[in-house]
Amino acid sequence: MFGRTVAVAGVSFSFESGQVVGFVGPNGAGKTTTMRIMATVEEQTSGDVLIDGVSVCDYPEVGRRCVGFVPDSLPGHGDISVHEYLDFFARAHRLDRSVRAEVLNAxxxxxxxxxxxxxxxxxxxxxxxxxxxxxxxxxxDPGVLILDEPAAGLDPRARVELRELLLSLAGKGKAIFISSHILAELTEICSSVVILERGRVVTQGPIEQVLRATTQHRRFAVRLLQRPPHDEYERLVRALLQMPRVERVQVQPQEVHFEVAGDGSVACDILEQLMADGFRVLEFRQTRADLEDVFLRVTRGEVS
Known part of the structure; x- marks a missing residue:
């Protein structure tokens, strides 16, 4: 709690070694507070955090050995070199002099x-x-890595490189718990997701299971042979909206996305009708829902 404000209440989830777990929620949902408590940076007013059955709230020194925390703020000691900065933390973790240089190099x-x-x-x-x-x-060498918005403000290449590093670490058996607002990228790397709003978990579980549970309809994209003029886009949208079982039609820069309530035969009927209406369809494909779709469906943007 912060004064009378309850930042996190009744939050419960678990994850295992080798998993990459996405932690998602609107601004002010309580993500950073939760992560800082997990990393023993802040104290909780109630509840507990267990790592391998040991309470890191009762024994924070155990938690600090088990957890590596990447906060949302970057290193701010401007006049120190990279190696000096890392060497300071190696000493703070009491790494023996005989192995410190080897660890830092690695x-x-x-x-x-x-x-x-x-x-x-x-x-x-x-x-x-x-x-x-x-x-x-x-x-x-912690077993658990907690990262609070590590990709915020990074250019596309830096985000790809960070993603590859995290996947490599998960492959080495580390449990990775990561918050981000770049939901499309979380969809690609996460095995599970926890979605928080107003300090409470609104949904959680393996990412494929969450996607199936919250997106009941099939999603499709249609692209025409040439980039059509604006009025042709409008005609395509109108045609889709007039078809039975079509919902949530959205115009994208190069194509139109829509949802279908029904099986594959309904999609075949839609494609057949579009071509009969004179649309020169270059591509018609089923697309996969992602965390952004789930996020928009299960949250309201409310804050504590």
């Missing part, structure tokens, strides 16, 4: 920081600072 190599180890933090791009933040969280 972490810097894994996160792509070897060539930047002598650069000051203030000279780094946001993407490189995010790598430093991840390297810091990996120094003590």
């Amino acid at each position: 972490v810097e190599e894994f996160t792509g920081l070897t060539a930047l180890r002598e650069k000051t933090l203030k000279a780094l791009s946001k993407g490189m600072k995010q790598r430093v933040s991840l390297a810091r969280a990996l120094i003590h």
Whole structure:
């Protein structure tokens, strides 16, 4: 609680080694508070966090050995070099001098920081600072990684590189718990998802199961042979909306998306009718729902 404001209430979920779990919710839903409690950065007013059956709330020193935390703020010590910054945290984790250099070299190599180890933090791009933040969280080889909006503000290449690093870590058996507003990317890497609103879990589970449970209709996309003029888009939308069992028609830059209540035969009838109406259909395909669809269906944008 923050004064009379209840930030998180009745939140319960679990995950295992090797899983990548997405933590999703509107701004103000309580995600950061939950993650900071899990990382022993903040104290809870009630409840508990267990790692391998041990309470990290009662024994925070155990939690700090087991958890690597990447907060939403980036390293701010401008005049220190990358290597000095990481070395400080290696000492804080009491790594023995005999292994410290080896650990730092391994972490810097894994996160792509070897060539930047002598650069000051203030000279780094946001993407490189995010790598430093991840390297810091990996120094003590934790079994659980908690990342709060690690891709915020990164360019597309940096996001892809971060995603590959996280998948590699999950492949090594680490449990990864990650919040992000870039929901399409979470769909690609997560095995499970927890969706929070107003400090409470509104849905959770394996991502395919959540997608099936919240998106009952089939989704399709249709693209015409040439980029049609605006009025042709309007004609296509009108034609789709007049067809039985078609719902939620949306115009995208290169195609039109829509949902169908029914089986594959209904989609075949729709395609046949579009061609009979004179539309030169270049592509007609079924598309997969993603976390953005689920998020919009199960949340209302309310905050605590």
